[in-house]
Amino acid sequence: MTTQDIVILDYGSGNLRSAQRALEKVGASVQVTADFDEALNADALVVPGVGAFAACMRGILEVRGDIIIDRRLTAGRPVLGICVGMQVLFAHGVEHGTMVDGLGQWPGVVERLVAPILPHMGWDTVRVPADSAIFAEVAGERFYFVHSYGVTTCDLTPHDLNRRSPVVTWGTHGTDFVAAIENGPLVATQFHPEKSGAAGLELLNSWLQSL
Amino acid sequence: MSMAIRVIPCLDVDAGRVVKGVNFTGLRDAGDPVELASRYDAEGADEIVFLDITASSGDRQTMLEVVQRTADCVFIPLTVGGGVRSPDDFDLLLRAGADKVSLNTAAIADPTLLSQAAERFGSQCVVLSIDARRCPPGVSTESGFEVTTHGGRRSTGMDVITWAIEGATRGAGEILLNSMDADGTKAGFDLELIQIIRSVVQVPLIASGGAGSLSDFAPAVDAGADAVLAASVFHFGEFTISQVKQALVESGLSVR
Numbered sequence: 001m002t003t004q005d006i007v008i009l010d011y012g013s014g015n016l017r018s019a020q021r022a023l024e025k026v027g028a029s030v031q032v033t034a035d036f037d038e039a040l041n042a043d044a045l046v047v048p049g050v051g052a053f054a055a056c057m058r059g060i061l062e063v064r065g066d067i068i069i070d071r072r073l074t075a076g077r078p079v080l081g082i083c084v085g086m087q088v089l090f091a092h093g094v095e096h097g098t099m100v101d102g103l104g105q106w107p108g109v110v111e112r113l114v115a116p117i118l119p120h121m122g123w124d125t126v127r128v129p130a131d132s133a134i135f136a137e138v139a140g141e142r143f144y145f146v147h148s149y150g151v152t153t154c155d156l157t158p159h160d161l162n163r164r165s166p167v168v169t170w171g172t173h174g175t176d177f178v179a180a181i182e183n184g185p186l187v188a189t190q191f192h193p194e195k196s197g198a199a200g201l202e203l204l205n206s207w208l209q210s211l
Numbered sequence: 212m213s214m215a216i217r218v219i220p221c222l223d224v225d226a227g228r229v230v231k232g233v234n235f236t237g238l239r240d241a242g243d244p245v246e247l248a249s250r251y252d253a254e255g256a257d258e259i260v261f262l263d264i265t266a267s268s269g270d271r272q273t274m275l276e277v278v279q280r281t282a283d284c285v286f287i288p289l290t291v292g293g294g295v296r297s298p299d300d301f302d303l304l305l306r307a308g309a310d311k312v313s314l315n316t317a318a319i320a321d322p323t324l325l326s327q328a329a330e331r332f333g334s335q336c337v338v339l340s341i342d343a344r345r346c347p348p349g350v351s352t353e354s355g356f357e358v359t360t361h362g363g364r365r366s367t368g369m370d371v372i373t374w375a376i377e378g379a380t381r382g383a384g385e386i387l388l389n390s391m392d393a394d395g396t397k398a399g400f401d402l403e404l405i406q407i408i409r410s411v412v413q414v415p416l417i418a419s420g421g422a423g424s425l426s427d428f429a430p431a432v433d434a435g436a437d438a439v440l441a442a443s444v445f446h447f448g449e450f451t452i453s454q455v456k457q458a459l460v461e462s463g464l465s466v467r
Contacts, residue, residue, distance in 0.1 A: 014332065017282045017308040025286070051333025119335050119384050121415045122437065123215040123257055123467040142215055142467045144288060146310075146335045146384075173214070195288050195310060197252070 004211055007042035008032045009068070011059035014050035019082065022194035026205040034063040044211050045072055049084030053093035053110055053149065054100045056084045066103055073105065078185045078211050083147060086181070086188035090151055105186060106166075108151045108178075115174025119148045124191075126179040127170045134182060134206045135169060141199035143179075143191035150177030150190060215467040217257035217438035218428075218455050219417065220445045222247055224293075225264050227273040229446075245280045251445070252285045254452040257467055259285060260313075260387075260440060263293030271300075275307045282308020292340055292387075298327045305332060313338035313387055316360045319367060319374075322381060329382025338417075339383035343371040343404055344391040354407055363391030371404070372411050379412045386412060387440065390420035397423025397444070400431040409435025428455055429462035 006028045008016055020030045023046070031038060039045055047069065049056040060066060069089075072079055081089050090102045093110040102110070113120060123142040128135040152175050156166040171179035171190065180189040187207060193200035223230045228242045240246055248259045259281070263274045271294065278291055291304050292313030301312050318324050318339060328337045342359045350357055352370035359365055375386055388408055390401035400421045409416055418436035422428065428439045444450060456466040 014336070015282070015305050015308055015310055017279065017306070018286065018310070021283050021308075022286050050335055051331075055333075117413055117415055117437065119415065120214075121335070121385060122217050124213075146288075148334070148384075192288075194286060197287050201286060 003027065003029045004043040004208055006030045006044050006046060007035075007039045008046045008048060009039055009060070009063065009065055010034045011056075011063045011065060014048065016048055018192075019046060019048055019194040022201060022204055023208070026201055026208055028208055036064055036068060039063075039065070039068045040071060044078040044080060044208075045069070047079060047081045047085035047088070049082065049086075049088060050146075051084065053084060053087055053095055053102070054098075056088050057093075057100060057102065060088060060103070069103060069105070073186055076185050078187070080207060081186075081188035082194070083190060083192055086190055087147075087149060087151070089186070089188055093149070095149070106154075106156055106181070106183070108154055108156075110149050110151055112148060113150050113152070113174055113177060119146055120150075120173040121146045123196075124171055124173065126191075129167050129169065132167050132169060132180075132182060133210050134180070134187060134203050136206055138199045138202045138206075141196075141202075143189075143193065143196040143199060143203075145171070145173075145179075145191045147190060152177050154178050154181075156181070156183070213465050214437070215257065215465050216432050216436075216459050217417075218255070218452050218459075218466070219258045219260055219438055219440040220251045220256050220452065221260040221262060221419070221440050221442045222446075223262050223264050223442065224274065224277060226270045227277050230264065244277050245284065248281050248285045248289075251452060252287055255456060255467065256287065256452050257438070258288040258290060260290045260292070263291065265294065271303075275303055278304060278307040278309050290338055292338070297324070298331050301328050301332055301336075305336060309336075311336045311338050311385070313340040314383075315340040315342065318378065319358065319360060319369075322377060325378055325381035325383050329384070334382045334384035337383050338385045338387050339375075339378035340387040340389065341371060341374060341378070342389045342391050356404055356407070359391055363394070372407060375408050375412050379414045383414060385415045385417065387417045387419060388436075393421025394419075395443075396421055399423065399427040400434070400436070400439075402430055402434040405431055405434040405436050425450055425454055425458040429459055429464060432459065432462075432464055
């Protein structure tokens with residue numbers, strides 16, 4: 001088996017070291033960079049993200065991440081979004097009453113969750129559909145979430161012939177929200193697999209194996 | 212199913228070394244925070260907290276190296292506090308591999324530090340650590356609890372309720388609530404303190420101070436804590452993380 005070359009897109013968001021080390025732990029070769037060509041040509045691209053939707057979008061656009069992601073997906077090349085890196089893949093995000101454009105890879109709006117306690121912070125279960133690949137080994141496990149926003153209605157139909165039908169995994173915190181999506185080359189998790197202990201590493205390993 | 216109650220060991224770190232005795236067997240280096248964090252991770256800790264008690268600011272680099280080495284091998288959330296004075300300190304710790312940074316005295320001196328950090332890095336990584344106690348003679352607050360600084364030695368006269376609300380409003384995404392009265396007593400958590408803070412803020416609440424027996428943890432959760440933190444009972448090997456989780460399960464609570 002050849003080592004997969006992964007790029008973590010470095011656009012100034014949060015703790016990237018953990019994602020790097022977790023992917024290395026499961027056998028990938030990882031670069032943290034904002035270099036356009038490296039990000040475009042890697043075997044897979046990881047789009048991290050913490051904090052505000054609008055700030056992450058600004059950061060991604062500054063490094064032309066929108067173009068990188070679009071070109072990769074058009075060519076069927078893998079992209080993994082994590083946390084806000086998942087949220088920005090949707091069409092819009094609403095924060096403090098203001099709507100911001102996302103990358104629009106999926107229709108849908110990222111909104112503040114309605115729950116007694118926010119952020120949704122800690123280890124929670126998810127509801128995994130039978131045809132999930134990345135959860136195959138870890139469907140009953142808990143994963144580490146930390147977010148106040150999410151996608152609560154998700155009507156994904158394949159709008160791109162390169163993609164298979166989306167497989168949506170749901171979580172619940174006050175309301176149901178999208179915990180993960182597997183959609184051909186585009187995979188994303190609301191939780192942090194790199195912070196989810198052995199279960200998270202196993203999920204990352206399954207993703208690597210699927211590349 | 213619901214959220215797992217988080218069980219969190221806290222390690223005091225001075226110049227890169229764990230202080231307070233640690234009574235694990237089989238450790239190569241019982242003073243190495245990285246080895247201890249790995250050990251707690253293996254035992255089922257849901258997060259790790261490092262409190263940097265280094266007096267000299269010249270040793271900040273040592274803490275960053277500890278955080279880096281921990282993030283290299285421990286894949287659960289890591290919170291680091293102590294000596295954080297500016298958004299740039301936040302940035303250094305997050306880049307080193309911390310997931311959350313806790314503020315205590317510095318936020319009291321300059322509450323805008325909370326909002327600055329939340330705007331720049333997101334509320335999810337801003338933890339407000341509050342050292343609270345029942346008002347001593349001569350101090351009076353509406354709730355009967357005041358905020359202290361310098362490890363409980365100095366009074367601020369500020370009501371703990373007022374400070375918790377302000378902290379959450381300014382963007383703290385979590386409150387680490389230390390009872391200075393219960394701390395070190397091993398007589399259980401200060402349940403009244405937990406209840407009053409739970410009733411005024413909507414952010415997650417970590418209860419700290421007073422854990423002495425396995426039966427102390429579930430009442431803290433019933434009082435409103437989302438997570439329970441302890442130090443010496445774990446370090447001295449009085450019981451393990453998994454024993455705490457077992458006790459929580461026996462009380463009908465969910466754990467990982």
